Amino acid sequence: MTPPGPAQGGEGHLTQVSLSALEYYAYCPRQCGLILLEDSFTDDAATVRGTLLHQRVDTPGNRGRRAVRTVHALPVWHDGHGLTGICDTVELHADGTVLPVEHKSGRYHPAGPADVQVAAQAMCLEYMFKTPVAEAAIYSGTGRRRHTVLVDAALRTRVLETTNAVRGLLGADHTLPPPVADSRCRRCSMATGCMPKLLAGTRRYQQALNSLYVIDTAQDDE
C-alpha cells in the first residue's frame, strides 16, 4: 500500500499538524475538531491525572547512564510530513538505537490512538537523527509497565492518513465532524459539551450541518 502524500495548505505551504492532534483525531475526529477548531478542551479526572504524570516528564533535560541517555520534553518535527510536537522521553542508546517513550496515565490499548502518536514521534526522530526508528514504547501509568509499539508500514500509513485528515479538518470548511456516539464517549472528557447522544444521527442536526454554509438567496430576493 502506498502511503498518502502530504496535502498542501494555502500558497503551497504545508499546514503543520501537532502530534497530539493525531491522537485526538485517532480517538474521535469530533474530539479533535472541538479542541482545534473551538479551543474547547475539557478536563476530567483522567486528563488531570495525565497532566500530573506529564509534569514529571515534560521538564526539559537529559540524564545519562552508561548505555542510555534519556532526554525529556524533546521538540521534534518532520518537514516533509508537516508534523511537529514534543516527545515526553527519548532514549538514546549507545548502540545508536533511538527510542521514543510516550507516557499515558491510563491503560494501554493495543493499536489505539497512542500508537499513532508515538509512531509519528518515531518518524520525526528518524527525520531528525537520520536513522531508522523501528520501535517505540508507551508507558502505562495504570499498568506501570512499558508496551512496545512496532513502527511498521501499516502504522506509518495510519500516521500519514491521520495527518492528512487533521489537515483537512483545519483547512476545509472548519465543520465539526459528527459525534461517534459509541463507547468512546463514556471515557471522553468532552462529552458534556459535545452532547453526542443528543446530536448523533438526529435529522435536525444533519439538516443544520448540511445547511451551515448554504446562503438562502430566496430570503435576499424578498
Ligand code: SF4
Ligand atoms: S463525547 Fe464522543 S463524540 Fe463527543 S468528542 Fe467525545 S468521543 Fe467524540
